[in-house]
Amino acid sequence: MSFIRTLDKDIAKEELGFTYSHEHIVCRPAFWSERGENDLLLDDPAKSELDVRDFQKHGGQAIVDATAVDYGRDVPAVYQISQNTGIKIIGTAGFNKSFLWKARIKDELKPLIGDYETYEQWIEAASVNELADFVIKEVEEGLEGTPFKAGQVKFGTGYNRISPLEVKTLRAIARAHHETKAPIHSHTEVGTMGLEQLELLKSEQIDLSFVSLGHMDRNPDPYYHEQIASTGAYLSFDGIGKIKYAPESTRISLILDLVRKGYENQILISGDTARKTYYKHYDHGLGLEHIIANWVPRFKLEADKAGFDGEKLIEKFFVSNPAECFSFKR
Template sequence: MSFVRTLFEDIAPEQMGFTYSHEHIVCIPAHWQERSAYDLLLDCPEKSCEDVQDFVNLGGKTIVDATAIDYGRCIEDVAEISRKTGVQIIGTGGFNKGFLWDAQLSPRLRNILGSYETYAEWIEDRSINELADYVIHEVEEGIEDSSYRAGQVKFGTGYNSISPLEEKTIRAVARAHLETKAPIHAHTENGTMALEQIEILRSEGISPEFVSFGHMDRNLDPYYHKQIAMTGAFVSFDGINKIKYGPESARIAEILYLVKEGFEDQILISGDTARRSYYKHYDFGPGLSYIKEKWVPRFIDEAYFAGFDGNALIQKFFVSNPMRCFAFKD
C-alpha cells in the first residue's frame, strides 16, 4: 500500500486533503543572511504560524515544505507550527541548488556536517553514495538531528546549467529514491534544465512519473511543458501571484493548455511563498490564504469560459494529484 510521510506520521494519501505542493514556512538561508537580504529570511515562527493558520481556517489540510538543508531549514520551528495549527506538513530531504552552497555553515550545521565551512566543500568531499546515504537517513531516520522524517527528496540546478556538483546531488537523490521510494522534487532555476535533469535521472534508473518539476511558470513555454509532461512527470506551477514572472492570465492560459492536451492529472499548484513580502503577517503581502481565497475562484471562472469544469480541475490540482505525487510507492 502507498502512504504519505508527514513530519509526525505516515498517513494514507486520502488523508491529505487540500494541499499546497511547494511552500517555505520558516527558513534562514545562510547565503541570504550573509548578504543582509532580509526579505528572504522567514525568521519569525510566530508570523509564519499566523499565515499557516489562515490556510487552515480556509480548509487547507497539508503543506509541502520544500526547504532543504542548504536553504536554512528550521525543522523544529516548522514542526511546532504543525502542532499548533493542526496542518499536516511534508518535510524535504536532499539539496537545493549550487550557488547557495558557498555560504558559510552555521555552527549548528557545522556540527552536523563536520568541520566544513561550506556545503560545496562537503558535497565535493563526499561520494555520490555517501550523499545518498545522508538523504536516505533524512527519510528513514530523521531530518538533521531530529526525529522528523522527510516525505520527499529534492535536488536543484542553476539557470540554463547543471554544474558537476549539482549533477552529483541529482544522482545521490536518485539513489536515495530507489532505496526509500520517496517522491522526488526538482528545483529548476527559472524553469530551465528539466529535460536535462530527466536525462540524468533516467541514467540512474528513475521513471519521471515519480518526479515533480518546480517553477514551471517562470518559463511559460507550452511546447517545453508538454515535452516534460509527456514523460509522465508532474509539472508544478508554484509561482501563483508572482506577477513579476508573468501575468496571472498567462499562467492560467498555460495550465489550461496542458489540460486541453490531456495532462490535467500531472499539474500541481502552489505559491513558493519564500519571502517576507509574500507573507501577510510579515509584510502585508498576499499570504498563504491568497491561492485558496482568491486564485481558485478566478481559475474556476476562467476554466468555465474556456469550456472546462473548473471545480473538477481544482479538485485534481490540490487533492487528487498531490495524493499521487507525494505517495511512497513502488
C-alpha cells in the same frame, strides 16, 4: 502499499487533503543572511503560523515545505506550527541549486556531515553514495538529527546550466529514492533545464512518474511543458501571485493548455512563498491565503468559460494530484 510521510507520521494518501505543493514556512538561508537580504529570511515562527492559519481558515489542509538543508531549515519550528494548527506538513531532504552552497554551514550540522566550512566543500568532498546516505537518514530517521522525517527528496540546478556538483547531488537523490521510494522534487532556475534533469534521472533508472519539477510557470512555453508532461513527470506551477514574472492570465492559459492535451493529472499548484514581502503577517503581502481564497475562484471561472469543469480541476490540482505525487509507492 502507498503512503505519504508527514513530519511526524505516515498517513494514507486519502488523508492529505487540500495541499500547497511548494512552500517555505520558517527558514533562515545562510547565503542570504550573510548578504543582509532580510526579505528572504522567514525568521519569525509566530508570524509564519498566522499565515498558515489563514490558509487553514479557507479550507487548506496540507503544505509541502520545500526547504532543503542548504536553505536554512528550522525543522522544530515548522513541526511546532504543524502541531499547533493541525496542518499536515511534508518535509524535504536533499539539496538546492549550487550558488547557495557558498554559504557557511551552521555549527549544529557539522556533527552530522563533517567539519566543513561551506556546503560546497562538503558536497565536493563527499562521494555520491555518502551524500545519498545523508539524504536516506533524513527520510528514514529524521531531518538534521530531529525525529521529524522528510517526505520527499530534492535536488536543484542553475539557470540554463547544470554544474558537475549539481549532477552529483542529482545522482545522490536518485540513489536515495531507490532506497527509500520517497518522491523526488527538483528546483529548476527560471524553469530551465527540466528536460536535461529528466534525462539524467533516466540514466539512474528513475521512473519519472515519481518526479515533480518546480517553477514551470517561470518558463511560460507550452511546447516545453508538453515535452516534460509527456515523460510522465509532474509540473509544479508554483509562482501564483508573482505578477512581476507573469500575469495570472499567462499561468492559467498554460495550465489549461496542458489540460486540453490530456495532462490534468500531472499539474501541481503553489506559491513558493519565500519572502517576508510575500507573507501577510510579516510585511502585508498577499499571504498564504491568496491562492485558496483568490486564485482558486478565478481559475474556476476561467476554466468553466473555456469549457472545462473548474471545480473538478481544482480537486485534481490540490487534492488528488498531490496525493499521488507525494506518495511513497512500495
